[in-house]
Amino acid sequence: MNRRDDSTERVFAALPPVHGRGFARTWWGLAWLKALEDTALDGGQVKAGRRLARAGAVGAVSVRPGRLTAVVRDRDGTGYRADVLLARLSEDEWERLLRMAVERAGHVAALLEREMPPHLVEDAAHAGVDLLPGIGDLEPECECGAWDHCGHTAALCHQVARLLDEDPFVLLLMRGRTEAAVLEALQSREAPHEGEPEGVDAAEAYAAGAVLPPLPPSPELPEEAGLPPSSDTGTPPGGGVDPAALEFLAARTAEGAHRLLGRVLSAQPLPAGEELTAAQDAVRLAVGHPRPDVAERLAAGSGRSPQALALAARAWRYGGAAGLSALEDEWTVRGEALARARAALDTAWEEDERPPLVAEANRWTVAEAQVRLGRDGRWWPFSRVRGAWVPAGPPSTDPAAALASAQSAGGDAPL
Numbered sequence: 325m326n327r328r329d330d331s332t333e334r335v336f337a338a339l340p341p342v343h344g345r346g347f348a349r350t351w352w353g354l355a356w357l358k359a360l361e362d363t364a365l366d367g368g369q370v371k372a373g374r375r376l377a378r379a380g381a382v383g384a385v386s387v388r389p390g391r392l393t394a395v396v397r398d399r400d401g402t403g404y405r406a407d408v409l410l411a412r413l414s415e416d417e418w419e420r421l422l423r424m425a426v427e428r429a430g431h432v433a434a435l436l437e438r439e440m441p442p443h444l445v446e447d448a449a450h451a452g453v454d455l456l457p458g459i460g461d462l463e464p465e466c467e468c469g470a471w472d473h474c475g476h477t478a479a480l481c482h483q484v485a486r487l488l489d490e491d492p493f494v495l496l497l498m499r500g501r502t503e504a505a506v507l508e509a510l511q512s513r514e515a516p517h518e519g520e521p522e523g524v525d526a527a528e529a530y531a532a533g534a535v536l537p538p539l540p541p542s543p544e545l546p547e548e549a550g551l552p553p554s555s556d557t558g559t560p561p562g563g564g565v566d567p568a569a570l571e572f573l574a575a576r577t578a579e580g581a582h583r584l585l586g587r588v589l590s591a592q593p594l595p596a597g598e599e600l601t602a603a604q605d606a607v608r609l610a611v612g613h614p615r616p617d618v619a620e621r622l623a624a625g626s627g628r629s630p631q632a633l634a635l636a637a638r639a640w641r642y643g644g645a646a647g648l649s650a651l652e653d654e655w656t657v658r659g660e661a662l663a664r665a666r667a668a669l670d671t672a673w674e675e676d677e678r679p680p681l682v683a684e685a686n687r688w689t690v691a692e693a694q695v696r697l698g699r700d701g702r703w704w705p706f707s708r709v710r711g712a713w714v715p716a717g718p719p720s721t722d723p724a725a726a727l728a729s730a731q732s733a734g735g736d737a738p739l
Contacts, residue, residue: 332502334387336487341380343677346725348485349732352440354720356488359457360481361721364473371671373478382483389500396476406476407465410457412500420451422509427547432510440492603627610637639715650696650704654685665697672724693730695723705730
């Protein structure tokens with residue numbers, strides 16, 4: 325239960341101990357914990373905090389704009405006030421975020437369902453607004469005197485991941501606005517109307533020596549990528565050109581251009597190019613839900629069956645080439661990588677809570693759930709569905725969180 329009123333604070337009652345599961349089940353909860361792991365200089369403190377939170381040592385959590393607060397008790401019962409600070413969004417950032425959300429009805433509907441779709445975060449980033457924290461964004465303050473994240477602030481972060489799982493408006497409150505304020509702003513505004521700026525004839529202005537007006541502002545990012553014109557003219561094409569395949573490639577190119585334009589308009593750096601094999605590129609294209617006839621051509625071009633291509637496309641959605649590698653690359657873990665993997669597995673659960681994992685190559689399995697160690701050190705969740713191992717979510721640096729994702733997906737992960 326939590327106290328909710330018209331103030332800018334929400335107080336969540338202490339949660340009971342948690343056993344046999346990761347602290348975050350949603351992708352945004354996992355992203356929150358990754359920000360903690362990337363920020364803390366001592367990974368041992370993060371694990372100590374996870375143990376404290378798992379034991380129910382975190383008291384009531386106060387959530388306010390820019391600050392989280394709770395009393396966290398050590399194993400000896402000593403309580404410490406722990407705070408975690410997160411920068412609020414500026415008025416300009418809120419304006420861009422709200423304008424973007426109101427132009428996409430699906431984003432508002434998802435928030436009302438207490439969900440945070442990846443596209444909302446991606447579109448916000450295109451508008452120059454970072455909703456989820458990144459490296460160094462979670463700033464700790466604790467009565468124990470630690471200057472970096474300690475077990476108390478790490479425990480608070482783990483507890484907040486559970487709150488975020490249930491209600492993404494908690495994140496928006498941390499960023500500066502209450503749920504009521506956000507919903508009122510969304511309901512009261514309309515999509516902006518764009519007028520045509522008055523033009524000046526360039527030749528006449530130059531000849532007259534007139535002072536030219538300033539250039540108009542950059543155009544707003546279109547709501548979505550445009551559709552390419554149909555290339556099916558009703559007559560058989562020459563040269564082996566397939567109109568359906570051509571339309572599909574044009575649509576995917578338009579979507580990619582739309583994403584890049586969003587980054588340019590928000591002054592974000594463009595992503596580095598990635599060298600893909602022909603088989604990998606076919607999987608990347610299959611993420612766009614092609615028509616059955618185009619999907620068959622992509623499957624043949626990638627050397628996969630249509631069913632295998634669908635699985636590969638699902639893996640690509642979760643992690644690109646690395647996700648595809650986790651699906652198809654089975655390798656033997658040796659040396660330093662094996663030592664790190666064993667250490668992560670040993671500390672992910674309390675000694676009496678660790679599930680009976682069966683290890684084979686880079687895969688650890690319990691019942692119908694499995695975690696796979698990628699060559700980059702991340703853990704990928706998989707669930708067994710009708711005899712096939714299906715990607716069940718994005719990767720995590722915590723094997724317990726990855727296994728929880730696999731177990732929660734279960735039979736819901738479609739083939």
